[in-house]
Amino acid sequence: MIIILFGVCGCGKTATGLSLSSKLHWRFxxxxxxxxESNISKMAxxxxxxxxxxxxxxxxxxxxxxxxxxxNQDGILACSALKxxxxxxxxxGNQSGNGNSLDQHCKLVFLHGSADVIASRLDARSGHFMPTSLLESQLTVLELPDKEENVLQCDITESTDQIVIHIINSLNLT
Structure with a gap:
């Protein structure tokens, strides 16, 4: 199985992914x-x-x-995947949705929270190329998942450990 953790910058994708990877012994x-580099420079x-x-x-x-x-490798990818x-x-692999689909092998997990909570997290972190000023643009671009996507949703006001337990239990990974 492949888990794709997605959401705006500062929602905890990396922290959740690292913790989940540690518990499951999966690649992250x-x-x-x-x-x-051009994208990183632009965001910076x-x-x-x-x-x-x-x-x-x-x-x-x-x-x-x-x-x-x-x-046949289990893994976890942290990716904004806003739209x-x-x-x-x-x-x-393409915008049309036609192609070698990994739908049956991937589970999308949406980490979501309020703009205020996320902004406070971004303000508190250091050493990342993504400035807090880009949060508004990410929230504008974000398309909330619909039922067709069959996404597991996690509220980021929970602790990372609670989110990881929720993911493991919801996906029957125990």
Whole structure:
């Protein structure tokens, strides 16, 4: 199984992914490390990414997920995946949704919380290229998951440990 943790910057994708990875002994990757330098520089300057900035990055992540699946490797990916079309590219490799779909092998987990909680987390962290000023643009771009996507939702006001337990129990990973 592959778990894709998604949500806006500062929602706890990396912390949750690392904790979940530790408990399950699964591979963990943070999608941020796969951004090209041009994307990182743009975000560091406080400029939001465009769809055109994101498509190649998302297709690269799909290739990685497909390799995990092909190697029968369980894993966890932390990725913003703000729009439904972005999540579709992660699962199929293209925007149309046609292609080698990983739907049956991936579970999407949406980490969500209020803008105030997320902003306070962003203000408190250091050493990350994503400034708090980009939160508003991410919230504007965010498309909440619909029933068709069959997404597990986790409220980030819970502790990381509680979220991890919720994911493990909800996905029957015990």
């Amino acid at each position: 990757e943070d999608a941020d490390k796969y951004h090209p 300057r406080g400029e939001p990414l465009t769809d055109e900035d994101r498509w190649p990055w998302l297709r690269l992540l799909h290739i990685m997920l497909a390799k995990w699946h092909g190697d 439904k079309s972005y999540r579709r590219v992660l699962l199929t």
